[in-house]
Amino acid sequence: MLPLSDTLVLDLTQVIAGPTAGQILGDMGADVIKVEPLNGEHFRPHFGGAWVPSMNRNKRGLAIDLRTDGGKDVLMRLVKKADVFMEAFTPGVIDKLGFGWDVVSKVNPQAIYASISGYGQTGPYAPRAGYDPCIQAEIGLMDATGPYQGEMCRVGTAPIDYSTGLACAGGIAFALLHRIKTGKGQRLDLSLFDVGMHLMSHWITNHGLTGENPERMGTSNTILCPLRVFPTKTQPVFVAGTNDAFWRLLCTALGRKDWLDDERFKTNAGRVAHRALLEGMIEAYFLEHTADELLERLIPAGMPCSAAYKVSDVMASEHAKARGSVLEIDYPGIGPVKSAANPIKLSAAPVETRQKSPAVGEHTVEIMREVGYSDDEIATLKTAKAIATT
Template identity: 60%
Template sequence: MLPLQGITVLDLTQVIAGPVAGQILGDMGADVIKIEPLEGDHFRPQMGGAWVPAMNRNKRGLALDLKSEGGKQVMWRLVQRADVFMEAFVPGVMTRLGFGYEAVSAVNPGIVYLSISGYGQTGPYRNRAGYDPCIQAETGIMEATGHQDGPPARVGAAPVDQGTGTYGALGVALALLARHRTGRGQHIDLALYDVGVQLMSHWITNYGRTGEDPQRMGMSHTLIVPLRTFATQTQPLYVACTNDAFWHKLLEGIGLAKLKADPRFRTNADRVANRAVLEPILEAAFAAQTCEELLTRLIPAGVPCAPVKKVSDMLHDPHAIARQSFVEMAYPGLGKVMAANNPLRLSDVPVAVRRLGPHLGEHTREILREIGYRDGEIDALAKAKAVRLHEDEPATPSP
């Protein structure tokens, strides 16, 4: 039995953060109903249509117009039966639609209501829309990223969105645990902004001690030397000497054991102070060797290091394949869709693609039947444009 089996989640979120949270809950067995407007999640066209299939596996799909009277009636029936309600609109939007936390919890006091927004339900920025790069800009991530002599840079992935989605799923699980003990649901106020601040945690601590902002260091690090990428004869190699023991092992591995006794480089503080002298010496040693031969010495010695790979390299890496770190799904109309797998590895919970990401409105009729609507009533709702139907057979994973 999956840990969230029997839990019903109404997922009204779009783009990345909310769908990630819902997908985690779906992977863990919840019946996640992805509720979209009649025109669909506005990211559906992205990546040639592969976006929603990649971000919304293990969910069912319902297309609903929450501004219509019929759509509102459908939503209220769903609310009465649901355990979790997830929305990701600018604060106040759901209240204006009639489905804010106060209204929903009055009908279903046990419901866990997750609100994801850019800046949170309170504070002077609450009414601003927020996306991952905006939050990277506002929380110091962007200013701390990039080359020393260059402008601030955006992190190439979406760490704020992905982190928010993970915290969203965690918050829902904790609130469900609390409900198990108290019988009461609660409202979760989750802001991308707060997650961005959390990602800068060690820099906040450093500023509190020193009053210094982080400097852009490219692939290097302000506080630790060497912690950076080095060019080799083949591909770049990243090395993280976070303590003096690793430093000594690194010197042995790259053929610079003589530097162990050099007082300029004895401790990390010494190495930071003498960075300008040390780094050219290290660069020359790395540049004279291949990445592959360096790895054969550094990895067995326990030195934290890794070759710098492209996504295409990673997807062919034997470790990623062995860990099943990504999944491939045959999706009708699109062919093969690749996506990151759920990184959770619970010994008693096999994570699998039990249901492909839904087509727009794919399960509208199925879901409405479950909450008491007859086919004639469903057809009338569709004719009134309160719901949208997709009459294909439910998608199932390919073997």
């Protein structure tokens, strides 16, 4: 028995944040219906057609045109029996389509209604469209990211999107638990902006204390030293000397008593003050050794460190294989599609891929039959282009 068995989720979201949340719910046993336009969501062509398959396993597919009365009727029948309704339109759009919170909550008072947007349902920025890189710029993440004294950079993935998806899935689970206690549904207002602000939490705290903005430091850090990637004879190595104890451990593991005894480096404050000197000494030492030589001494000693890998390296790593971190599913016409596995591992409810990501409208007929449509009615709506089937 999976945690969300017998939970019906209507997933009207696209791209990353919403589909991530829906995929997690599906992995946990929910019957997630991916509701798409007749031609599919607009990111389907990306990655040679592999984008949507990578984001939507354990879902069924329904293709309808919400601009038609027939399409609206299909969705409304599902709304009446759904446990969760997810949407990620710019605020106001879903209301114009006839499925805003006010409408859905009246039709189904027990429904959990999750809205994902760039800036939230309230506030002066609410009407704006928002994508992960926009929020990275807005919250100061880009300004805090980049080479030392160099240009600002976008983080090389979509951390705010994926984090919003995780937050949405968690919020829905909390709301379902609240419904068990109260019998009532509620609305979740998830925004990339709020999640992004949460990701900047320690910099917000630091600014409140010091009035300082974070500096761009490459792989280093303004308040801790040594904490950065250092080149070696082979693979670069990242070390995280986040406190004085780890500094002592680093020196001991490498046999550098001279570093350990140097009064300038006794405390983190001293190491930060003498950063250029200290990092130069460490870099010179690391360049005399291979990454394996260094890691074989540092890791057993308990020093937080790692080789700086490429995506291809970590995907092939023994640890990723042991953890089942990468899934591979074969899709006709596309081939093997690799994607990240669900990071939530429950001992009593192991996650498995029960169903591949659906093609556009793959389960339209099946789902419509479940809510009372006859085959003749389905054929009529298909002819009227209110629905699409495979």
